Amino acid sequence: MKVYTKTGDEGQTSLLSRERVSKDHVRVDAYGTVDEANAAMGLAKALTGQDWAAALIDRIQTELIALNADLATDAAASGQEPRIAKSHVAGLEAIIDSLEEKRIPQRYFVNSGGTPAAAALDLARTVVRRAERRAVTLLRSGEVSRPVLLYLNRLSDLLFVLARRLEQEAIIAAATRQVMAALPGGNFILQQEENTMLAKAKQMMAAAEEKAREIGVPVVIAVVDEGGNLVAQQRMDGALLASISLSLDKAYSALALKMSTEEAAALAVPGESLFGLNTANGGRLIVFGGGLPIVKNGQVIGGIGVSGGSVEQDIAVARAGMAVY
Known part of the structure; x- marks a missing residue:
């Protein structure tokens, strides 16, 4: 199917009802303006570099597609229920409240352009305001549902707050x-959050938890750094309390021995080189599966430990966590 259809060459287009209207019809102008705002939000999403903000923008973009379908439909004539409801408006209000809780109040007029993403969001906000004015015209003639108008109003507020929040995070x-550069050893630069051990640990635990849910076993997952210090640990609902210490000890053992606890188990039986290993170090070294060393560029930099299921299940969950590192 070709992109160009030639059906609009006479200055007309079709609504969802297939009614032909002029391309400067107020309804077409309204959903075309929302489309502009959606594109500006897409630019902000590409520029932000913040996963949480990009996910939020993407969610709203999806809702704007539904909103545009409402704008392209004469609900009264079609008898169709509007796609955007009061619950969508309440959802935006909840997001605004959440963003405001973490935003430093500003008592002055804000000039746009603090960051590229914030500038794109401010552009989107002004376009949404224009779309809202077009929707008011439609509402006056009864050709649009009220939640659409309310949604556009709240969306412009949300985009403002989101832009300021992103600027604030950039400033901090x-x-x-x-400050860190001015401290002794001032060449130290903080790692980007996505490159920290904690961020990696969160990713590993999320993947491990997904595997645990897949096989239907609640577990505890622990990650330690190269010094054997706990980086992060999480316990799924229903996991054994004993698994809290066991998962940590498995992660530590994999790091200390530079091998999986499954490998250590094979070497700790009578007649093998590590027989009696489980009695060393106060009994902290674990010699059954579920612990894996974290290796980067050939160096062991940490360990992940899983406890809560059978040995085979713990190993499978730990491997799922390692797969994302």
């Missing part, structure tokens, strides 16, 4: 880098 990050 820049200030932190300057």
